[in-house]
Amino acid sequence: MKLISSLLAPAVAAAALVALPGCNPPGKSGAGDAGKSVAANSAAARTWVAPGQKDEFYLFYSGGHSGQVYVAGLPSMRHLATIPVFGRYPGTGYGYDEASKAMLGDYTWGDVHHPGLSKKDGLYDGRWLFVNDNANNRIARIDLRDFKTKQILGPIPNSMGNHGSSFVTDNTEYVLVATRFSVPLPKGRYADPANYEKEFNGMVSGIKVDPTSGTMKVGWQIITPPFDWDLGSTGKGPSEGWAFWTSYNTEMAHDNLEANASQKDRDYAAIVNWKAAEAAVNAGQTTMLDGVAVIDPAKTPGVLYYLPVPKSPHGIDVDPTGRWVVAAGKLQPVASVFDFEKLQAAIAKKDFESEFRGVPVIRYDAALEGEVPVGLGPLHTQYDGAGNAYTSLFIESAVAKWKMPPWSADERADLNKVVLDKIAVHYNIGHLVVGGSDTKKPYGKYLVAMNKLSKGRHLSVGPSQPEDSELIDITGKKMELIYEAFTEPEPHFAQILKADAISPIEVYPKAENDDPNAVWDAKDTGATRRGNVVEVKMIAIRSHFTPDRIDVNEGDELVLHVTNVEQTPDMIHGLGIVEQNVNLVIDPGETKTVRIKMTKTGVFPFYCTNFCSALHQEMQGYLAVKPAVAVATQ
Ligand code: K7E
Ligand code: CUA
Numbered sequence: 001m002k003l004i005s006s007l008l009a010p011a012v013a014a015a016a017l018v019a020l021p022g023c024n025p026p027g028k029s030g031a032g033d034a035g036k037s038v039a040a041n042s043a044a045a046r047t048w049v050a051p052g053q054k055d056e057f058y059l060f061y062s063g064g065h066s067g068q069v070y071v072a073g074l075p076s077m078r079h080l081a082t083i084p085v086f087g088r089y090p091g092t093g094y095g096y097d098e099a100s101k102a103m104l105g106d107y108t109w110g111d112v113h114h115p116g117l118s119k120k121d122g123l124y125d126g127r128w129l130f131v132n133d134n135a136n137n138r139i140a141r142i143d144l145r146d147f148k149t150k151q152i153l154g155p156i157p158n159s160m161g162n163h164g165s166s167f168v169t170d171n172t173e174y175v176l177v178a179t180r181f182s183v184p185l186p187k188g189r190y191a192d193p194a195n196y197e198k199e200f201n202g203m204v205s206g207i208k209v210d211p212t213s214g215t216m217k218v219g220w221q222i223i224t225p226p227f228d229w230d231l232g233s234t235g236k237g238p239s240e241g242w243a244f245w246t247s248y249n250t251e252m253a254h255d256n257l258e259a260n261a262s263q264k265d266r267d268y269a270a271i272v273n274w275k276a277a278e279a280a281v282n283a284g285q286t287t288m289l290d291g292v293a294v295i296d297p298a299k300t301p302g303v304l305y306y307l308p309v310p311k312s313p314h315g316i317d318v319d320p321t322g323r324w325v326v327a328a329g330k331l332q333p334v335a336s337v338f339d340f341e342k343l344q345a346a347i348a349k350k351d352f353e354s355e356f357r358g359v360p361v362i363r364y365d366a367a368l369e370g371e372v373p374v375g376l377g378p379l380h381t382q383y384d385g386a387g388n389a390y391t392s393l394f395i396e397s398a399v400a401k402w403k404m405p406p407w408s409a410d411e412r413a414d415l416n417k418v419v420l421d422k423i424a425v426h427y428n429i430g431h432l433v434v435g436g437s438d439t440k441k442p443y444g445k446y447l448v449a450m451n452k453l454s455k456g457r458h459l460s461v462g463p464s465q466p467e468d469s470e471l472i473d474i475t476g477k478k479m480e481l482i483y484e485a486f487t488e489p490e491p492h493f494a495q496i497l498k499a500d501a502i503s504p505i506e507v508y509p510k511a512e513n514d515d516p517n518a519v520w521d522a523k524d525t526g527a528t529r530r531g532n533v534v535e536v537k538m539i540a541i542r543s544h545f546t547p548d549r550i551d552v553n554e555g556d557e558l559v560l561h562v563t564n565v566e567q568t569p570d571m572i573h574g575l576g577i578v579e580q581n582v583n584l585v586i587d588p589g590e591t592k593t594v595r596i597k598m599t600k601t602g603v604f605p606f607y608c609t610n611f612c613s614a615l616h617q618e619m620q621g622y623l624a625v626k627p628a629v630a631v632a633t634q
Contacts, residue, residue, distance in 0.1 A: 043482035064490030067110040077485035086110020093585030111135040116166035122440035130166035157290040182226030186290040196254035237322025241275035246313035266308035298358025315380035328378035382434040385442035435496030506569035508589030515591035517561035540573035548621030574609030
C-alpha cells in the first residue's frame with residue numbers, strides 16, 4: 001500500500017473510530033490519550049486504502065451456514081463480493097436459472113467451513129477455490145477466473161459430516177476430506193446407535209481433481225473407526241504425500257459427547273499416506289462400497305497410522321517447511337509440535353505404543369518435539385514463513401505468537417521462552433489466517449482473527465449479531481491489532497491470495513460462449529412452438545430486450561434463453577418477471593436459461609433488474625398468457 005501525505009487528514013478521522021472506548025471525543029483529547037492517538041493514526045494509515053485505490057490481497061471467507069463465500073480486500077477489510085455456493089442468491093441470480101438450479105439439486109443450504117486454494121508445487125496457482133459443505137457432504141469448486149461456482153460434488157458416498165476438508169494437496173492432485181460423523185455404512189443402512197463402536201464408521205476420502213478442467217470425482221476412501229475426525233491439513237516438502245487429521249472422539253462415545261468424548265487425555269490423530277492409498281487402489285487392494293473403492297487400513301499397511309494428541313484436539317497444521325506438524329488440544333493449554341522426521345523414523349523402526357483394529361499407534365514421545373504452553377483453548381495454528389507460529393486461543397480470546405523449532409537447549413528446557421507475544425482478540429477466536437500459511441512460502445504481513453462472539457462491539461442490530469474479524473499486523477516483534485470488521489454468519493476459515501496472483505475476466509468473450517441457444521443479433525431472436533413448449537431466444541442490450549413481448553397459452557411451458565450481448569465490463573442486465581418468481585442476472589457475454597410452467601393467466605411485465613443505463617427503467621416488456629379456455633374456443 002502506498003502511503004501518501006494526503007491520507008493524513010482521513011487517517012485522523014479514522015483514528016477517532018478506532019480509538020478505545022473511554023477516550024475523549026476528537027478535539028477534547030486529554031494529555032493521556034496522546035499515545036493512543038499516535039497508535040490509532042498509525043493503524044489507520046496501515047489499513048487505509050484510499051478511494052480509487054485497490055487492496056493488496058483478496059480475503060476469501062467461508063460463510064458457514066449461509067452456504068456462501070465472502071470476498072473482501074486486505075488490508076481494508078472491505079466486502080467486495082458474495083459468491084453463492086450452496087444456496088440461492090438473488091443478487092447474482094444464482095439458483096434461479098436451470099444450470100445453477102441443477103447444480104444445487106434438492107438442497108437449499110450448505111455449511112461452508114474451510115476454503116482451500118488450488119496449488120502448484122506447494123504454492124497457490126490462483127485457479128480454483130474449493131469449499132466444503134459440512135451439512136450435506138459436498139465439495140464445491142469456485143473458478144477464480146470469474147468467481148463463480150462451477151461444480152458441486154456430492155453428497156459424497158459413505159461420508160457423513162464433511163467437515164475435515166477442503167485440504168488441497170501440493171499439486172491439487174486431490175482435495176482430501178474426513179468425516180466428522182460416523183454412521184452405519186453404506187448410507188441408508190440402519191443400526192442402533194447403542195452399537196456405535198461396532199456398527200458405525202468414519203471415512204477419509206480422496207477427491208480427485210482433473211488437472212485441466214478442475215472437475216472433481218470421488219477417487220477412493222479409507223474406512224476408519226467412528227472417531228469423529230476434526231480438522232486437518234496436507235503435508236508438503238518432506239511430508240508431501242501425507243495428510244493429518246485430529247479426532248475429538250477417540251472415546252467412540254455416541255451420547256452426551258460433551259462429557260463422554262472428553263475422557264481420554266489423548267485422542268488419536270490420523271496420519272494418512274495418500275500416495276500409498278493411491279497405490280493400493282491401483283493395485284486393486286480395495287472393496288467396492290456404494291460405488292467407491294474403499295481401502296481397509298488393517299489389510300493395507302502403510303496407509304494409515306494413529307498418533308496420540310492431547311486433549312480433544314481441534315486443528316493440526318503442517319508448517320511451510322513440511323517438517324513440523326502442530327496439533328492444538330482444546331482442553332490442554334499446549335500446542336504439541338511433532339517432527340515429521342521423527343515420525344518417519346518411528347514408523348520405520350515400528351516404534352509403536354499399540355495398535356487399534358490393525359492400525360499402528362505411533363508412540364507420542366517418539367514423534368514429539370515439544371509441548372509449547374501457548375495458552376487456554378488452543379484451536380488452530382498458522383505460520384508466517386519467518387519461523388513463527390500463531391495459535392488461536394478460544395478460551396483466552398487471544399492469539400499466541402511463538403517460535404518454531406529448532407530451539408536452543410535453553411529454550412528446550414523451558415518452552416515458555418518460545419512464546420514471544422500474545423494479543424487479545426474480541427472475542428473467542430475460532431480460526432485465524434495468515435496469507436499463504438498452508439503453502440511453502442507464506443506472505444506473512446497480516447493475520448485475520450475470526451472471532452465467534454462480537455458482544456456488542458458494533459452498532460446494535462438486534463439479537464442476530466454479526467461475526468467479528470480483526471486484522472492484526474504481524475510484521476513487527478509485537479502483534480498489533482489495526483482494524484476490525486463485521487460479517488454475516490459465519491466465517492470459519494479463510495484464505496488470503498495476493499491480488500496480482502489472478503486477473504479475473506470481466507466480460508465473457510463472445511467467442512467463448514458455447515451455449516447452443518445463444519443469439520447475438522435481433523434477427524436471430526424469436527419464439528418457436530413445439531406442442532406445448534414455447535422456446536424463446538432473447539437478447540438483452542442497453543436498453544431493451546428483443547423480443548419485448550412473449551405470447552404463450554396457459555399450460556404451456558416457456559423455455560427462455562437470454563443472452564446479454566454486451567461486451568463491456570459491468571454492463572449486467574437482469575430479467576425479472578413479475579409474479580412469476582423468475583430472476584435471471586446475465587453478465588456481459590453470458591447466456592442463461594429458465595423453464596417456467598405457465599400456470600397463471602394474465603399479462604406479466606418483465607423488466608431489467610440491474611441498473612444499466614439512463615433508460616434502464618424503459619428496459620421492460622410483457623409476457624402475455626392467454627387462458628386455455630379462450631384458446632379452445634377461438
Ligand atoms: Cu474449522 Cu469452525 Cu469448522 Cu475450527 S472449525 S473454529
Ligand atoms: Cu438492463 Cu437495466
